[in-house]
Amino acid sequence: MSDVIGPPVGAPRPRRLDPARRAADLLLSAKERERAGCILEAIENYEAAISAAEVSGEHAVMAEALRRLAVVRHKRDEGDEARRLCDRSYDVARRTDNPVLAAEALNTLGVIHVREGSLPEAAAAFRRALEMGEASRELRARAEQNLGIIANIHGDLDGALSSYERSLDEYRRANDEHGCAIAYHNLGMVSADLARFEDADGYFTKSRAIAEKAGDVLLQGLCLLNHADVHAARQRFEEARRDAEASLAIFDQLGTRDHKSAAYRVIGIVYRETGRLALAESRLRSSIDLALQAGSVLNEAESTQELAVVYQSMGRNQEALQYLNRSHGLFKRLDAKRDLVDVGGKVLALEGTYLAVVREWGGSIESSDSYTHGHCSRVAENAVAVARALGLDELELTTIRLGAYLHDLGKVKVPHEILNKPGPLTRDEFEVIQMHPVWGIDLLEGIEFPWDIKPIIRWHHEKHDGTGYPDRLCGDEIPLAAQIVGIVDVYDALTTTRAYRPAMTHAAAMQEIGKMRRSWSEPVMVAFLEALGEQPAALNPDAAEVMERAQGRAQGRAA
Numbered sequence: 001m002s003d004v005i006g007p008p009v010g011a012p013r014p015r016r017l018d019p020a021r022r023a024a025d026l027l028l029s030a031k032e033r034e035r036a037g038c039i040l041e042a043i044e045n046y047e048a049a050i051s052a053a054e055v056s057g058e059h060a061v062m063a064e065a066l067r068r069l070a071v072v073r074h075k076r077d078e079g080d081e082a083r084r085l086c087d088r089s090y091d092v093a094r095r096t097d098n099p100v101l102a103a104e105a106l107n108t109l110g111v112i113h114v115r116e117g118s119l120p121e122a123a124a125a126f127r128r129a130l131e132m133g134e135a136s137r138e139l140r141a142r143a144e145q146n147l148g149i150i151a152n153i154h155g156d157l158d159g160a161l162s163s164y165e166r167s168l169d170e171y172r173r174a175n176d177e178h179g180c181a182i183a184y185h186n187l188g189m190v191s192a193d194l195a196r197f198e199d200a201d202g203y204f205t206k207s208r209a210i211a212e213k214a215g216d217v218l219l220q221g222l223c224l225l226n227h228a229d230v231h232a233a234r235q236r237f238e239e240a241r242r243d244a245e246a247s248l249a250i251f252d253q254l255g256t257r258d259h260k261s262a263a264y265r266v267i268g269i270v271y272r273e274t275g276r277l278a279l280a281e282s283r284l285r286s287s288i289d290l291a292l293q294a295g296s297v298l299n300e301a302e303s304t305q306e307l308a309v310v311y312q313s314m315g316r317n318q319e320a321l322q323y324l325n326r327s328h329g330l331f332k333r334l335d336a337k338r339d340l341v342d343v344g345g346k347v348l349a350l351e352g353t354y355l356a357v358v359r360e361w362g363g364s365i366e367s368s369d370s371y372t373h374g375h376c377s378r379v380a381e382n383a384v385a386v387a388r389a390l391g392l393d394e395l396e397l398t399t400i401r402l403g404a405y406l407h408d409l410g411k412v413k414v415p416h417e418i419l420n421k422p423g424p425l426t427r428d429e430f431e432v433i434q435m436h437p438v439w440g441i442d443l444l445e446g447i448e449f450p451w452d453i454k455p456i457i458r459w460h461h462e463k464h465d466g467t468g469y470p471d472r473l474c475g476d477e478i479p480l481a482a483q484i485v486g487i488v489d490v491y492d493a494l495t496t497t498r499a500y501r502p503a504m505t506h507a508a509a510m511q512e513i514g515k516m517r518r519s520w521s522e523p524v525m526v527a528f529l530e531a532l533g534e535q536p537a538a539l540n541p542d543a544a545e546v547m548e549r550a551q552g553r554a555q556g557r558a559a
């Protein structure tokens, strides 16, 4: 932030600008002051260059000074002024028939739009820059590169790949080797995201070779780091560790904490995937600390997600969920324009990890009850089908899927001999079983989910007529999601073999559910029949008549 404060008291005043100095000289010294980090002096020089060029009629200098001043103003969060300067630069270049400088102004305007999150305007500016700057390969290469970045933010990986390929082609024709190195690096990143690891391998190797020759240490480090990520994805753990450590040495030297955070993450992943869980935990914790120091929400979110998977591997499921919840909150805070990433894609990937962790935990509960193998997965699938039939939205579907996986979590506290007892349960034993919804909630104490899944766990055994447990809720007091999981849970229990009875056929189970119809609301029963592709006739005659009337009402409403 040193570039936005004034000179300290007692410091020599900046020298006065000579009005007779030529515009070109002023532009040159403005660039020098900017490179030296003396931003206020740079602004003064750019403004003087613009005034001098206006008088002398050096239009190219004026267009260039206006555009560069726009970049400086934008970095100082003066967006309106920056865009106005770009427009002026474009007008001057157009008036004097200098299409390349006009295209430069458009390219800069596009970058400003990206940073402000106006992606359609940015893409339009880059496309116009491409057309107008036909004569400059170097400019076209940069405009293509910028279009690739926009495609990447949209999650359009194929589009990004094509833009980066065109950018590489332009850099090659312009004989710009360093530009090629940047294009190879970007191609490596997008190829890795597309799981084209062989291609990514080649791109990172080429980019790094040029970076070494050109002495671009940061690019070398980034190539090593992202190549390490590719090695890890290909399970080449030794190569991954070696490259990540080498990148860490570079970032240490450069003092870039956000990149160091990413390098520690890759090392942590390697340790986790090779079974060294304590080391993995330690490296990922270092990664999170560095991300916090650097203020990098993206790195903090990614490393928190990876740490959650370490805890899951250690069987510390509660902590795994706590870290996944934290990571979810961080991903939601990401800013596509600042982090230049596909935020939606990141959140989706995290939800995939979340589902995998919860599914595995649900599955491990089943292993204590040998008769219910696959129960949670079937209940989750059928519950989502019922929820869809009720027209619930994506957020509710995710809530129901996760709640269904964990609905019987509390059963881990029920003694094995009660859970698997072949004969009828005594009253006391049944009372123990009835505690499992409450114990499930106890096990999740202190865990705040992004989705409202606890009501499903607590109330999936409640009944519409008030005869359920643990709280004897009635009618609409029972949340819809809990009723949905409740009905498919009963159906699954009836159609699978249990310690105390053989599996029923689908038809017999439907008859049985018909007898229990007062346990759920009519809309839930109707949606359940629809999800299973059944007609009310599948239920017993008495229930079927009620359901036919309910279905008629539902259709009447829909019409």
Ligand SMILES: [Fe+2]
Binding pocket: 407, 408, 436, 460, 461
């Ligand atoms: Fe249950």
